Amino acid sequence: MPPKRKAAAQTAAEADAEGWDSDDMGALSDQEMYDDLKKNFSIADKKRRTIQRADAASFIFKHDNLDQPLKPDAASRPLWVNDDGKIIMESFNPLFEEAQDFLINIAEPVSRVSRMHEYTLTLHSLFAAVSVGHSSKEIIDRLERYSKVTLGSNVVAFIKKATSSFGKAKIVLKKTLSYIESDDPAILQRLLRDPTVASCRADNTDGLIQEAAPKIGVMAIPGTKMAAGATQIAQTAAAEPQAPVDMIASLREEDDDEDVAKVHSFQIRSESREEVIKRCQQIGLPLTEEYDFNNDEVNANLDIDLKPHAQIRYYQEKALSKMFSNSRARSGIIVLPCGAGKTLVGITAACGVKKSVIVLCTSAMSVVQWRSEFIKWSNINPDDIACFTAESKAVFKGNAGILITTYAMITSVRNRSYDSEKAMDFIRSREWGLLIADEVHVVPAKMFKQVTYAVASHAKLGLTATLLREDDKIGDLNFLVGPKLYEANWQELSEQGHIAKVQCAEVWCQMTPEFYTEWLRSPPSSPKNDIISSLNPNKFQACQFLIDYHEKRGDKIIVFSDNVFALQKYALKLHKAYIYGGTPQNERMRILENFQHNPEVNTIFLSKIGDTSLDLPEATCLIQVSAHYGSRRQEAQRLGRILRAKRRNDEGFNAFFYSLVSKDTDEMAYASRRQAFLVDQGYAFKVITRLEGLNQRTDLAFHTPQERRELLMEICLAKDADVEKEKIEGDAFGSRFANGGRAKKGAGARRTAGTLSELSGGQQMSYIEYNKSRNSEIKGKGVKNAFLRKLNSSTANAKKKAAGGG
DNA sequence: CAGAGAGGAA
DNA sequence: GAAACTCCTCTCTG
Numbered sequence: 164m165p166p167k168r169k170a171a172a173q174t175a176a177e178a179d180a181e182g183w184d185s186d187d188m189g190a191l192s193d194q195e196m197y198d199d200l201k202k203n204f205s206i207a208d209k210k211r212r213t214i215q216r217a218d219a220a221s222f223i224f225k226h227d228n229l230d231q232p233l234k235p236d237a238a239s240r241p242l243w244v245n246d247d248g249k250i251i252m253e254s255f256n257p258l259f260e261e262a263q264d265f266l267i268n269i270a271e272p273v274s275r276v277s278r279m280h281e282y283t284l285t286l287h288s289l290f291a292a293v294s295v296g297h298s299s300k301e302i303i304d305r306l307e308r309y310s311k312v313t314l315g316s317n318v319v320a321f322i323k324k325a326t327s328s329f330g331k332a333k334i335v336l337k338k339t340l341s342y343i344e345s346d347d348p349a350i351l352q353r354l355l356r357d358p359t360v361a362s363c364r365a366d367n368t369d370g371l372i373q374e375a376a377p378k379i380g381v382m383a384i385p386g387t388k389m390a391a392g393a394t395q396i397a398q399t400a401a402a403e404p405q406a407p408v409d410m411i412a413s414l415r416e417e418d419d420d421e422d423v424a425k426v427h428s429f430q431i432r433s434e435s436r437e438e439v440i441k442r443c444q445q446i447g448l449p450l451t452e453e454y455d456f457n458n459d460e461v462n463a464n465l466d467i468d469l470k471p472h473a474q475i476r477y478y479q480e481k482a483l484s485k486m487f488s489n490s491r492a493r494s495g496i497i498v499l500p501c502g503a504g505k506t507l508v509g510i511t512a513a514c515g516v517k518k519s520v521i522v523l524c525t526s527a528m529s530v531v532q533w534r535s536e537f538i539k540w541s542n543i544n545p546d547d548i549a550c551f552t553a554e555s556k557a558v559f560k561g562n563a564g565i566l567i568t569t570y571a572m573i574t575s576v577r578n579r580s581y582d583s584e585k586a587m588d589f590i591r592s593r594e595w596g597l598l599i600a601d602e603v604h605v606v607p608a609k610m611f612k613q614v615t616y617a618v619a620s621h622a623k624l625g626l627t628a629t630l631l632r633e634d635d636k637i638g639d640l641n642f643l644v645g646p647k648l649y650e651a652n653w654q655e656l657s658e659q660g661h662i663a664k665v666q667c668a669e670v671w672c673q674m675t676p677e678f679y680t681e682w683l684r685s686p687p688s689s690p691k692n693d694i695i696s697s698l699n700p701n702k703f704q705a706c707q708f709l710i711d712y713h714e715k716r717g718d719k720i721i722v723f724s725d726n727v728f729a730l731q732k733y734a735l736k737l738h739k740a741y742i743y744g745g746t747p748q749n750e751r752m753r754i755l756e757n758f759q760h761n762p763e764v765n766t767i768f769l770s771k772i773g774d775t776s777l778d779l780p781e782a783t784c785l786i787q788v789s790a791h792y793g794s795r796r797q798e799a800q801r802l803g804r805i806l807r808a809k810r811r812n813d814e815g816f817n818a819f820f821y822s823l824v825s826k827d828t829d830e831m832a833y834a835s836r837r838q839a840f841l842v843d844q845g846y847a848f849k850v851i852t853r854l855e856g857l858n859q860r861t862d863l864a865f866h867t868p869q870e871r872r873e874l875l876m877e878i879c880l881a882k883d884a885d886v887e888k889e890k891i892e893g894d895a896f897g898s899r900f901a902n903g904g905r906a907k908k909g910a911g912a913r914r915t916a917g918t919l920s921e922l923s924g925g926q927q928m929s930y931i932e933y934n935k936s937r938n939s940e941i942k943g944k945g946v947k948n949a950f951l952r953k954l955n956s957s958t959a960n961a962k963k964k965a966a967g968g969g
Numbered sequence: 970c971a972g973a974g975a976g977g978a979a
Numbered sequence: 980g981a982a983a984c985t986c987c988t989c990t991c992t993g
Contacts, residue, residue: 569990577975583990727986770986791979
């Protein structure tokens, strides 16, 4: 305790010396303050996580302030503010809209189901609030106004503490190097006394660098009703002259002697950015990262503007106004559901900054898409867009331009080809105005973290539909990219017709006795078990039934199966096209094209390739037969596949999302975990235990016990063969495939399938037939099955039609 | 264009 | 709770 006290006293003394209100910092050291905050405010979070599993409701009643008396007019106020920072809001309250607009700025949405929304105040959310222009006082006053109960002292103290220290230091980029900058040298001295920060310092001088401070201007977001946007922002600025939008300016007023026009800085190593940002936040001096692009004379301007027809939707505007509020570009993350126009947000941001932009995507395919979207929505000269992928190593010729590439390209640790190395040098050697990170939720992966160090960018914009990971790395994004600036409310968007309305259902399928016996016999959550529950004949029939039903309604249907074995079984048995990782590129294209244009092809089967990496045409119905454990992201991503349906504005139009679940298996538990995110977004999952009319059908697959037994046998043969094959390979081909790794397994599986069909004999006709087509497909040559032939000819027809018509 | 090698997701 | 496992990407090489 004594050393701590000493430290605290020192800090307080320093604070006094530096002319701050020592009350602001309390009697606590930075570390203590942080610990204190964490203690009080992360409890709720932990509780929620642990308790939620046992009981859906009890966590709500822990740690609350139920003993607080309601204000007399509580009924007209929309929300409760809990002393731990949790906020519960009624969505039916007249003040809801107004309160929601405010809450989204200052708190994290946790759950937005139909009647009640839950938010929580966090350090990050409050930092973001301040950086967007809310003052500590305004936050407290407005919360008090909306709250049915008087704000607790904890919450008030938390808000004050979190917001008071904000905006005093910035992280900036000069000549591709990172600097910590402040108007007040004492702040920097204070940061440098922190061992972590000090260890990240790059320049060896003792003193600080001094420069003249830049001016602040006003900007409009392009694509919004330009003028209107500009005046609005100007008005906001005028209406709240002392709002911390001008934190820097107001600080300057405080020590308004001769230091007025000076900023001070020291340099840090680029690779330590994350660490420094994190540390500064921990010690209560969060760094703002803003790019004053209007006054950037060093980097060339890029000639880019939105085309006149590009109209920004209101929520896109809202999101962008967060990013650009004080005429600077602020780093952060924008969360929009798929189909809500993330790309356009990115492009608009690029048009706002008008400097060189680098776009990072997860796949080479979306690189191409980004490029074409840029050309579609903006007047950019196509020569100024360069794609850097395995295929094209172009860089732009001018001084400024847009470079679109993949994460893998930037982070590749292996030796590069000559061209690739040259392009990388180009990327590393220059300053980027804006870095757009598409699918930003992948960035926290160890490898991808590097991109934020390797690419020197003044501002970073992260885009994603699902800010979710099943590991605990999602918080790293706060330091790697920035805080979450905006998160759209899915339900709201679908009510307004920006994305489709979706009916979600979980279909419970009873296991057949044989399948269940076999399921029980194999070890829990083994691959074989997965397949058994995915290929449960009852599920298969339910799937077939639903496909029939929806094809008759004129829906376009996508069926997802994570398990490739099951996928192929389903698709071949039902004579549908399917795509998985091993499907060659041109075949993928052909199938997707047919799905899109050919009225005969209304259903396709996809492995998890369809989650992210395919540019799927519009579909209106989605059936999930097997999935990856409890991945909420996958569920959300899949749902997203039907949100962009063009028919969404038709009267009473609904898209459908079915999860087929085998009863009494692991799938049940996984399904409910998977749905958690969507439920929080306000989707209601209906449970269907019986499909009307299914039992009357005799034409469905696996109708007879004989067929079902055969299916089960195939599964067992295939799976047990897998196990066997591993052994055999270990012996006979051990040396040959010794270093083969994954490739070995793939090759092995194919070969074994071939042998098996011979082994299994004549009574397994269907099996042989399947295997042939499967192999031919995998090899991409040999005899095509009837369906593929048909598909080919229909492609030809479609092409003829297109040629004839156009 | 196949195969190798490396990485991610969960 | 960790670790295996599968599936799928990417890039570079021959």
